[in-house]
Amino acid sequence: MKAFAAAALGLVLSAQAALAAEPVYPPASRIGIVPPADMMVSKRFSGFESEEKAAAINFVEMPAAAYAQLVNGLTKDALKRQGLSETSREALKLGAKTGVLIGGTMAGPVQGRKWVMAVKDEDLTALVIAQVRGGQDGYSEAQMREALKSIALRGPVPIEEQISALPFRFGDKAGFRPVRVMAGNSVLFTDGPQDTIKAVEQPMVIMAAAVNVPVPPAERRSQFAHAALNSNQILKDVKIERSESFRFKGQDWHEIVAKAVEAESGQPIVVMQTIRFEPDRYVRLVGLTRVEQRDQNLPRFRTMIDGVDMNP
Structure with a gap:
């Protein structure tokens, strides 16, 4: 009986973990992610934010045909003009989706870390912009990258x-x-x-x-x-x-x-x-x-x- 109870508890816990790993979609958004802990759906924009940790992840939906022009425009110089000093660039292959993830530091009066990710599938380009203001408190590099790479794209919303x-x-x-x-x-x-x-x-x-x-x-x-x-x-x-x-x-x-x-x-x-x-x-x-x-x-x-x- 104890073995059965332990097995049942294990099934429940594993089911809860699976549910927790499901992507969350903001209202009417085709873009979803598994957000970092304590980051909630924003009421101000399409995405997630944590006021306490001064962090936000913002979604922008674009046509699939916009992907090449978007990525070609994400040069180091262009990003620097927009306040991002690039420190990393990674090509992504996420199932059937392809993309690029760029990381760096925020330049200017507001200090912090920032990521720009572009991902496309057959009929959608997703532009995701994430930032954590301040120092190394808040979310770690690994936490933010894990959340961004959990991106999921769903079909059209009326x-x-x-x-x-x-x-x-x-x-x-x-x-x-x-x-x-x-x-x-x-x-x-x-x-x-x-x-x-x-x-x-x-x-x-x-x-x-x-x-x-x-x-x-x-x-x-x-x-x-x-x-x-x-x-x-x-x-x-x-x-x-x-x-x-x-x-x-x-x-x-x-x-x-x-x-x-x-x-x-x-x-x-x-x-x-x-x-x-x-x-x-x-x-x-x-x-x-x-x-x-x-x-x-x-x-x-x-x-x-x-x-x-x-x-x-």
């Missing part, structure tokens, strides 16, 4: 389920349809048959939220908004037409309308950026349209963000 997991909800979509959700906190909309949009042949709207982050004080919000717009790499030759702060629905807003050029194609476009600030978060809309469609689409962009509510 777009409606992805949108329901965002930190905000929509009222009037102004006739735009969702194309894809990105990083668990942003979504791309368009109006037209194409999902891959070249030269802004269809109007585009990107809605994104930043939750539980420092919000700039009122006197710095205009500067913040201009910096956010100028950081958009798909735009060049930006010429501001209008920039204003205002109060609406009891909240502080900032809006910019500008002419610009779509960087890849050289197509002249009009961009509208509207940011709605709350005490510990903000939501940002960037709408792009061809010049000849501005009068039709700029009011639609405002209708969209006017109808957005942040989830509690």
Whole structure:
């Protein structure tokens, strides 16, 4: 009987260990991992974080075709410009998946360790960015690498389920349809048959939220908004037409309308950026349209963000 009880207990414990090793997927994410101990699903982005250990693992889903361009861009110089001093680079073969895992130290005012991993299968490229701020406390190199290499990719998640997991909800979509959700906190909309949009042949709207982050004080919000717009790499030759702060629905807003050029194609476009600030978060809309469609689409962009509510 004792032998039977011991065997039964062993089966239970081994089953629990097997369950614990199952990958965890953030809501609506196709990317999952076995996270390090005490790291929880983030409410701010698609991935995991531990505030106590100042650590985070962030997921970004991309098309499979994006893998080669992504990896080719992960050069030492490019990573250094983004604040990562590379110390290791490893080619990965994880079952049917291939990838690369780069490790290094964080450069700049925030010190710590950082990892960038790109993995692809037949229909998905996963970009995973992990960091542990501070010194050698928190998670070890081995713990982080083990978690990253546990990556699992699952099949497509319905777009409606992805949108329901965002930190905000929509009222009037102004006739735009969702194309894809990105990083668990942003979504791309368009109006037209194409999902891959070249030269802004269809109007585009990107809605994104930043939750539980420092919000700039009122006197710095205009500067913040201009910096956010100028950081958009798909735009060049930006010429501001209008920039204003205002109060609406009891909240502080900032809006910019500008002419610009779509960087890849050289197509002249009009961009509208509207940011709605709350005490510990903000939501940002960037709408792009061809010049000849501005009068039709700029009011639609405002209708969209006017109808957005942040989830509690």
